[in-house]
Amino acid sequence: MSSKLKEDARQKNRREAASSREKEARIIIVPLDGTPHAAVALPVAKTLAELERAVLHVIHIREPILPPREVLQVLKLTPDQLRGTVVDQATGSPAASIVRLARERHSLLIVMCTHTGMEKPRGKLGSVAEGVLREAPCPVVLVHPERGLFPWSLRRILLPHDGTPATAIAIGPAADLARLSGAELEVLHVAAPGARKPIEVGTFAAPRYLDQPQHEWPAWSREFLHRLSVLGHPPPEVKLRLFLATGEPGSAIVHFAAEHNTDLVVLGWHGKWEPERAATLKGVIKESPCPVLIVRVES
Numbered sequence: 258m259s260s261k262l263k264e265d266a267r268q269k270n271r272r273e274a275a276s277s278r279e280k281e282a283r284i285i286i287v288p289l290d291g292t293p294h295a296a297v298a299l300p301v302a303k304t305l306a307e308l309e310r311a312v313l314h315v316i317h318i319r320e321p322i323l324p325p326r327e328v329l330q331v332l333k334l335t336p337d338q339l340r341g342t343v344v345d346q347a348t349g350s351p352a353a354s355i356v357r358l359a360r361e362r363h364s365l366l367i368v369m370c371t372h373t374g375m376e377k378p379r380g381k382l383g384s385v386a387e388g389v390l391r392e393a394p395c396p397v398v399l400v401h402p403e404r405g406l407f408p409w410s411l412r413r414i415l416l417p418h419d420g421t422p423a424t425a426i427a428i429g430p431a432a433d434l435a436r437l438s439g440a441e442l443e444v445l446h447v448a449a450p451g452a453r454k455p456i457e458v459g460t461f462a463a464p465r466y467l468d469q470p471q472h473e474w475p476a477w478s479r480e481f482l483h484r485l486s487v488l489g490h491p492p493p494e495v496k497l498r499l500f501l502a503t504g505e506p507g508s509a510i511v512h513f514a515a516e517h518n519t520d521l522v523v524l525g526w527h528g529k530w531e532p533e534r535a536a537t538l539k540g541v542i543k544e545s546p547c548p549v550l551i552v553r554v555e556s
Contacts, residue, residue, distance in 0.1 A: 283311035287368045288318065288355050288385075291331045294373040294402040299338060300409045301400050301548050302368035308411065308437040311365055313342040316358055318351040352388025360394045366550075368398040371542065382542060390551065391530055396430055398521075400548045409548075411438040415519040417445045417510045417537075427525035427552040434521070434550075436492045443517065447502045447509040507540025515546045523550045 287302035289295045299315075306313040317328055328344060329336075347354045359367050372383030382390075382399075390397050416431045435442040502509040514522055522545055526538050542549055 282362075283309055284314055284362045284364050285309065285311045285366045285368060286314050286316055286355065286359050286362070286364045288316045288351070288389075289332050289334075290317065290319075290351070290373055291333055292373040293333075295370050296332075296334065296338075297402055297404045297406060298368045298370050298398075298400045299334070300406060301398060301404075302366075303341075304409050304411060305366060305368060305398070305434075308434065309365055314358075314362070314364075315339065315342050315344045316355060317344070317346050318349065318354045319346065320348050322346050322348065350388075351385045352392070355385075355389050356392045356394065364395050366396055366398055367393055368400065368548075371399050371401055373402075382539075387530070391528075393553070396550055396552045398548050398550045399542055401545070404548070409520070411440045411520050413517060413519045413521075414440050414442050415445060415510070415514050415517070415522045416442060417447065417506070417522070417524060417541075419446070419506070425525075426554050427523050430550065430552050431523040432492055432495045434523075435495045440520070442495055442497055443519075444497050444499045445502060445510060445513050446499065447504065447506040505540075506537040507544070510537070510541050511544040511546070519547050521548055521550055523552065525552050525554045527554050 285306045287298050372381050414435050
């Protein structure tokens with residue numbers, strides 16, 4: 258084999274090895290546009306990347322592509338804030354580009370601010386965040402601008418669960434994070450007076466009437482957690498604690514999170530965002546005192 262052929266073969270092998278490493282790398286994406294609001298997602302994304310042993314990719318979408326030094330100036334972040342991250346640029350529609358990069362890089366998570374416009378009220382979901390949430394190939398973590406740039410740690414995770422098999426899927430990501438961080442995993446079941454019972458097959462809702470609550474509630478709670486564990490397969494070292502609440506689900510979840518100093522709310526979502534859909538999810542996103550991890554449940 259000639260020297261040129263040998264060199265071509267070596268370069269091909271290096272490219273294939275690099276491609277293989279990229280596919281195997283665990284990646285978390287955090288989109289930043291240079292505004293102060295967007296940057297609040299960075300402390301949350303950094304902690305999650307450390308827990309997951311993932312590489313944090315800071316994505317900046319703009320036209321045209323800038324030299325690396327100018328990108329850092331646009332992002333208004335210090336070298337310390339970006340230490341250990343990969344900074345990438347892309348062109349095109351922001352939401353579509355973020356989703357495309359997440360799909361191409363097999364991202365574990367997308368972590369982003371709910372909105373970056375200074376004029377938007379608290380809890381408003383911006384068009385980019387909504388577009389990403391609708392199409393993301395992985396779970397999405399939404400962070401309110403009010404959180405600021407303070408360091409973030411994970412000590413308490415809240416998993417609201419309505420008793421349906423579909424929403425039990427969210428226990429997987431929640432339990433994995435609890436295992437990695439040593440956080441408490443608290444499961445909240447909200448009984449909404451007058452609400453229709455979920456029709457999904459396998460639903461295990463709370464009993465409406467109890468003749469002997471001192472016996473029936475503990476029995477129901479044990480069975481509820483057992484079914485949740487069977488459906489979600491949490492690691493054995495993760496202990497679940499069940500809490501019960503009444504009222505409108507979104508408000509009850511937000512109230513519980515505030516009262517219990519929750520660091521992360523994990524919600525399963527069926528992927529429907531139209532009017533009259535996802536009322537609980539929208540309410541939690543709007544008022545949650547902490548970041549919200551949203552796991553899409555495939556219908």
